[in-house]
Amino acid sequence: MSKPRNNGNACDDGNTPNGNCVNQDRSEDSDYLVHDIAQHTNRRSGPHENLSRCVPGKRKLLVSTVEMLVGREGNYNGRGRFTSADGCHVLSRYLPVNGPWWVDHLKSRAYVSQFSADGSLFVAGFQRSHIRIYNVDKGWKVQKDILAKSLRWTITDAGLSPDQQFLVYSSLSPIVHIVNVGSAASESIANITEIHEGLDFSVDDYDDDDYEGIGIFSVKFSTDGKELVAASSDNSIYVYDLEAKRPSLRILAHKSDVNTVCFADETGHLLFSGSDDHLCKVWDRRCFGTRGKAAGVLVGHLEGITFIDSRGDGRYFISNGKDQTTKLWDIRKMSSNVPYTPRLRDPHFDYRWMDYPTHARAVKHPHDQSLATYKGHKVLRTLIRCYFSPAYSTGQKYIYTGSSDGSLHIYDLVSGDQVASCHHHEAPVRDCSWHPLYPTIVTSSWDGVIARWEFPGSDEEPARHAPRQRRPSY
Incomplete structure (x- = not known):
């Protein structure tokens, strides 16, 4: 792991963890970013004004943990306790970059890794049909070892239901499987030890040839656990009604593979999607007067989109x-139509096996509607994922992403500075997950390693070798 760098420019006032950062490209629309989402973020992660120190002509200084504790004991904020923003201000400076400690290692590429909503469980999905659920509170013990059914190529996505009773997993197939992970059995072999119910995402207007060619790249539960939303290789978005056990909606959403889709907020009305056609789109299920008509389009990427994560507020x-x-996007800036632009992308570039052309790195979309752009990681070979940091512990003041160079990158949401990077893996880090409550991040890589990064970390030395008892036989 390389330590975060300090170039002595943007962070001289100490307003980033440990005072470490590097300059990154930022959105040209910086005033908008500073005056809008910066205020939202600061309200979530800034200390109470009575605890803030300000030197005339200088930016606010970072309030130390000791000062925060003294202020709490002195009841400076009038509440006799930390506010949620006070807590975020303390916790968010301690980035989980110590380690790594190995959680597991299989001789199979790791494609998916996610904490449950409460952080008590962790799900990891591997290419050769294995999905493992670890009990975080019991020393990362394997609670459920699942052997998936009828995979095509790999597990593309997997996730727990909000009540943590069911798990869905997808592959390059129109059938998404769901399994009861709340059962007592620790081993789940599809339709042998337990039933893995197949959910058919095909619809009536498909012919057999189309049906066979569908692959699901992303599948997510709604907040109430009653629906699934999926992104498909047939340029479509699907919504599946789990109670009716059938697709309730198909949207022919893009002109190329839809690689990612998610619910925008808890209501389930809005969806965000991203495609190889390089467009992000917003869909409002309440006003589908014209079938397949997006509520808005957001342009700015020059190549295909691999993943989308919502801030959860239905806006960003x-x-x-x-x-x-x-x-970073704000849906209030979306357009009703895609503005015409000349062909900007390199027609010869294939991210699966090529490096991104050097000359293309300086090209900018003439109609870029994004609020900010973050650079430093690599999105090559696979659908690399990115996320907002947890609201509880950081106030979502960071974004973090895997990288095809085997590392994890963390950026400050508002300034755009890269505040940390963790280097360990020998292959792309496709997925990563920040614990919702504690300073812990887990990375999953094509080298088969599931690695844990913490602050400050346990007393044990970081494990560089996988536990033997967890190695598979293949």
């Missing part, structure tokens, strides 16, 4: 693109 989201950038 981030996206990873094959143009080697992460972008």
Whole structure:
């Protein structure tokens, strides 16, 4: 792991963890970013004004933990306790970059890794049909070892239901499987030890040839656990009604593979999608007067989009693109139509096996509607994922992403500075997950390693070798 760098420019006032950062490209629309989302973020992660120190002509200084504790004991904020923003101000400076400690290692590429909503469980999905659920509170013990059914190529996505009773997993197939992970059995072999119910995402207007060619790249539960939303290789978005056990909606959403889709907030009305056609789109299920008509389009990426994560407020989201950038979006800036632009992308570039052309790195979309652009990581070979940091512990003041160079990158949401990077893996880090409550991040890589990064970390030395008892036989 390389330590965060300090170039002595943007962070001289200590307003980033440990005072470490590097300059990154920022959105040209910086005033908008400073005056809008910066205020939202600061309200979530800034200390109470009575605890803030300000030197005339200088920016506010970072309030130390000791000062925060003294202020709490002195009841400076009038509440007799930390506010949630006070807590975020303390916790968010301690980035989970110590380690790594190995959680597991299989001789199979790791594609998916996610904490449950409460952080008690962790799900990891591997290419050769294995999905493992670890009990975080019991020393990362394997609670459920699942052997998936009828995979095509790999597990593309997997996730727990909000009540943590069911798990869905997808592959390059129109059938998404769901399994009861709340059962007592620790081993779940599809339709042998337990039933893995197949959910058919095909619809009546498909012919057999189309049906066979569908692959699901992303599948997510709604907040109430009653629906699934999926992104498909047939340029479509699907919504599946789990109670009716059938697709309730198909949207022919893009002109190329839809790699990612998610619910925008808890209501389930809005959806965000991203595609290889390099567009992000917003869909409002309440006003589908014209079938398949997007509520709005957001342009700015020059290549296909690999992943989208919503801030959860129905307004902001981030996206990873094959143009080697992460972008921040506000749906209030979306357009009803895609503005005409000349062909900007390199027609010969294939991210699966090529490096991104050097000359293309300086190209900017003439109609870029994003609020900010973050650079430093690599989005090559696979659909690299990116996320907002947890609201509880950081106030979502960071975004973090995997990288095809085997590392994890953390950026300050508002300044755009890269505040930390963790280097360990020998292959792309496709997925990563920040614990919702504690300073812990887990990375999953194509080298088969699931690695844990913490602050401050346990007393044990970081494990560089996988536990033997967890190695598979293949």
